[in-house]
Amino acid sequence: MNTGAPVWKLALLGRCPRCGQGALFRGVLDIRETCDACGLDLRAHDAGDGPAVAGIFVIGALTVGLAIWVDVRFTPPLWVHALLWPAVVLPLSVITMRIAKAALAALQWRHRRESR
Numbered sequence: 535m536n537t538g539a540p541v542w543k544l545a546l547l548g549r550c551p552r553c554g555q556g557a558l559f560r561g562v563l564d565i566r567e568t569c570d571a572c573g574l575d576l577r578a579h580d581a582g583d584g585p586a587v588a589g590i591f592v593i594g595a596l597t598v599g600l601a602i603w604v605d606v607r608f609t610p611p612l613w614v615h616a617l618l619w620p621a622v623v624l625p626l627s628v629i630t631m632r633i634a635k636a637a638l639a640a641l642q643w644r645h646r647r648e649s650r
């Protein structure tokens with residue numbers, strides 16, 4: 535078992551917090567019920583709204599800053615903003631939520647004795 539894998543690595547790869555081998559996700563954002571490699575019950579590691587809050591704060595702040603900069607620097611028509619920012623925000627939000635969810639699952643596993 536690879537119990538010493540760094541949280542950042544588990545988060546980026548979306549791996550099981552206990553073994554570091556099994557996939558944490560079923561699909562894009564759904565956490566599996568159990569790890570395929572070590573059998574860890576992953577249902578106990580529900581991150582709740584934490585990943586969404588991380589996405590809102592990080593991606594929201596970055597996007598607003600970028601939108602203001604693009605508007606001041608290039609003064610594009612409004613339809614460019616309407617097309618550009620959803621195309622930037624939606625994929626970044628999913629990626630950020632996935633990484634935050636995996637990081638919180640790994641941190642919960644490490645710091646909650648009852649879930650081991």
Ligand SMILES: [Zn+2]
Nearest residue numbers: 550553569572
């Ligand atoms: Zn595992």
